[in-house]
Amino acid sequence: MWDNLGFALALVLIAEGLLPFLSPRLWRSTFERMIALENGQLRFIGFISLLAGVLLLLVF
Known part of the structure; x- marks a missing residue:
């Protein structure tokens, strides 16, 4: 079980790191738009x- 959890965490970190690595400008723009969302919108996402x-x- 711990092996699977480590594998899942590694995949999440890889997925989370792809956009800032490949396109930092797009990542920053997306992050700025997310900050402008209301709490309800973020909860829905x-x-x-x-x-x-x-x-x-x-x-x-």
């Missing part, structure tokens, strides 16, 4: 991300 992750876990 977070909920959709959680739901997508749970669905992926169920599929695989």
Whole structure:
């Protein structure tokens, strides 16, 4: 189980690091737009991300 958790964490870090590495200007612009969102909008985005992750876990 700990091996899988480490593998999952590594994949998250790789995915999170790709955009700032490949296109820092786009990443900065996206981050600035996210800061301007309301709390409800951010919660909705977070909920959709959680739901997508749970669905992926169920599929695989």
